[in-house]
Amino acid sequence: NFVLDFIYLVNIFICILIFLVSLTFFFGLSTVLYWKKLFYLLNLVAATILSPPDVSSQLISFIFLTFSFESFFFYKLYNLNIALLIKKIQI
Secondary structure: HHHHHHHHHHHHHHHHHHHHHHHHHHOHHHHHHHHHHHHHHHHHHHHHOOOOHHHHHHEEEHHHHHHHHHHHHHHHHHHHHHHHHHHHHHH
């Protein structure tokens, strides 16, 4: 039972991350960053719904989702900054 629950949670988290990536490509990075607080709320709701009712697992799920959210946008902004520096050097 534990293995099935774990696989289910991992699949849901991966679906949430894929949804985040697709939103970024569809709406653009600046729009998604503008609605950052809404995504924190969605992460909190997803962690509450997907995890067991104890607070510690909900916090761990929320921290994982928030860390994934922030690291994804850090990576995207870092790549954008590198691309701008390369473009500036070529000019």
